[in-house]
Amino acid sequence: MTAKLIDGRQVSATVREEVSARVKKRLQDGKRAPGLAVVLVGEDPASQIYVRNKRRDCESVGFASFQYDLGADATQVQLESLIDDLNDNPEVDGILIQLPLPPHLDADPLLLRIHPDKDVDGFHPYNLGRLCQRKPELRPCTPAGIIRLLDSIGTNYKGAHALVVGASNIVGRPMALELLLKGATITVAHRFTQDLAGYVAQADILVAAAGKPGLIKGEWVKPGSTVIDVGMNRLDSGKLCGDVEFDAARERAAWITPVPGGVGPMTIATLLQNALEACERRDI
């Protein structure tokens, strides 16, 4: 079997069109455009690219973009004060602090300081708690984007065994909660897991989010399964590759995401959706 590709570029374009149409309708109704504040601290090259793309997409769907580029020497107090200002600013519906922050800054208290109604990343304990309780409000972008991809191919979650590889706060943990919410039976594998191959062999849905190139061998993949690769690893050759051995996995799976062009585009599309939702809820 050669797996069909799940086209994240196409699905994310549909999401962006939906958001754009809803923004247009708001403006026609005399309402304001959603406002998204994106904060970048320091000069991490990957973060600079992510932030540039977020701001570009934000403007392309008609949002107001609020941009804050702070030097690598920014202090915790400076960031706290910026977050307080953005929380109080009625034109800002969403606040995103690009991670990782430089090592002298402590991200957790800053993420906690963002008002949960403006937490478009879905990282605030309130929003994660709501997801745990099966009443999600603002949801972490990458896992919610992956659910949209899985829905787009008509995934049957109930009765399926889903394996999430990686237990990060940004992807792995909320991904497991999203899949549980859909009715799948969940396993989360992480650095201490023994016999990863054995778990992969039983996974009807595999989400690989470990950040380790080629960690998942193609021969482990369950025939007929769906493989979602969140990995974005840059090899010494400059080539981007995922956590899954793509060519070999493609020969066994029924569906697979490419890297790039799979999960990546869904993260920003979901961010836009979250910002619009945050705006519509506040609707002032």
Ligand code: GUN
């Ligand atoms: N760094 C890597 N992924 C993300 C994300 O989804 N949101 C933020 N804020 N930072 C990130």
